[in-house]
Amino acid sequence: MTLRQYEYALAVAEQGSVTAAAELLHVAQPSVSQQIRGLERELGVQLFARTPTGLVPTVVGRAFLREAEVAVNAARRARATARAGADELVGELLVAAQLGLGTRQLPSALAALRRRFPRLEVTVFEEPNPAELERLGRRGVLDLVLVAAPCDEGAAEAHHLGDEEFVVVLGEGHRLLAADLVGLRELEGEPWVRFDRDSALDGVLRDVLRDHGLAPTTAARVSQAATAVRWAAHGLGVTLVPASAVPDGYEHLARPVFPVVSQPVVAAVRRGAGPAETALLELLRRETWHSAAAFAPAPGGPARSRVAPPSTTNPAPVV
Template identity: 35%
Template sequence: MDLRQLEYFVAVAEEANFTRAAERVHITQSGVSAQIRQFERELGADLFDRSSRMVRLTAAGAAALPHARTALAAAESVREAIDQVTGLVRGRLRLGMLVGCTVKPLFAALAGFHRAYPRIEIALTEDDSDALIEGVRAGDTDLALVGAARELSGELSSLTVASESLVALVPPGHALAAHDETTVRRLGAYPLVCLPPGTGIRDALDRACTARGVRPNVAFQATAPGAVADLAARGLGVGVLSAPTAADHPELTATPISDAEAPALLVLVWRREQSTVLRALLPHCRRAFGL
């Protein structure tokens, strides 16, 4: 008797069909049948009644089934215990990331994590910050990189990985290009090109405008910072980005927004109850971000 025979026995019992059981355990039907026959010879009893199209358990098979399930569950528990001791954890990592956000340290963390734990499946989704945070709260997402204009609190754990000031991005020759800095009130006189709500940069801008009674004229919204910069370069509005992101577009002039005092934050968030997979990932994130 071995675990493979127990697995095939349970599969046939639950599927009530040798063909479907073979598909479930990824071998041929003849292979499953041969193993079950050998298992029955070792036990000295028939486990299945094969007299009809639907395979049914005999009395001996019905008596054996719960014990077979228990044995397989125990074997899986042994594997999980050994995996955790040796670091060879299995599982699935559900990661969320802000739409249009390219954060190389996060990708570096994932690459290091995958090298260390190649058997863990990584699923990546993109969404706005509010949806990502709700996904973490609901337990649908293990870890999310979100934008925020303030530190997060509550039942979630968080790690701020970037704190960035805001700049106005304009082409050379624009009136704002002649100033060392500008204000949100001055920006109110121009059409703006922004990232959408739910991003840290946009939330920081909206908070600064609200604090000073300014209603921004958002002419264009783009989910990618590069699109914001391109629209600004074409004179369609004043782009608003973070200073590090604006540095990727030297053809434009980046003017600091002096009264946008709350910086745009990039934050990793997760539930306080950490899974084994998440505990394995977080050190890679801290190293990649230099924290």
């Protein structure tokens, strides 16, 4: 078996056909078919089944493809490490962030990384569900993840980058915009723009409101922090998001809350990290992370106490 066969099989699984996989890989279709047939002969199993909608992995095929993906990612990392020099870094870097974390800091750090290493290919995505981040991490897919909860030290190295404070976003003309700080209990009776039920952001909101005796009325649920801010700005309801997740142009509608709601920002880096992960980690360390100190109340304002980040029912991601 070869890595090329692994890559061809993964492409067929992704595209659902040999023709589309060949186009993706920029190779001739017979070459892909030949490699897949040779792989199945060597393994003695059928990896794909033909259906009316295209080729789909069999049960055995799905199990094989999981391991093939790990092997291909490991090979890419090995190539990147071997070819990394003082002035050049090439290869692929896979980064994920828990929804709402590092919304401003991660793009800034990645832009600096790309300026330094223009041949480095970076794939980034946000994921609202910590359980899905854990699943991807256990498959060995991710190189670096931004999470709010500590990670499994046996599988990843955790680096505390800072603390992210949450702010409440209000609609234009809302009565509480006259205040510099908004007490959580002042939000009694407000409708809320919330997030998907299995997301970490909705877990924070749910636990904070419960801890302060508030029973929220849900006006809407969205899947992105920026969408929640925009909908709140139009008066659909109020929302609670990390400070850095407030898009440009909406800062005037955001207010810090008291008691303070904040959570740590942890970079979980896979063990045996290569030069790309190390470089990105150092750039993230240089970023400014929003903390309670950044939203200090005016003299004579109400006392504020830090609220520990609420726990969630999902385990911490493992990378």
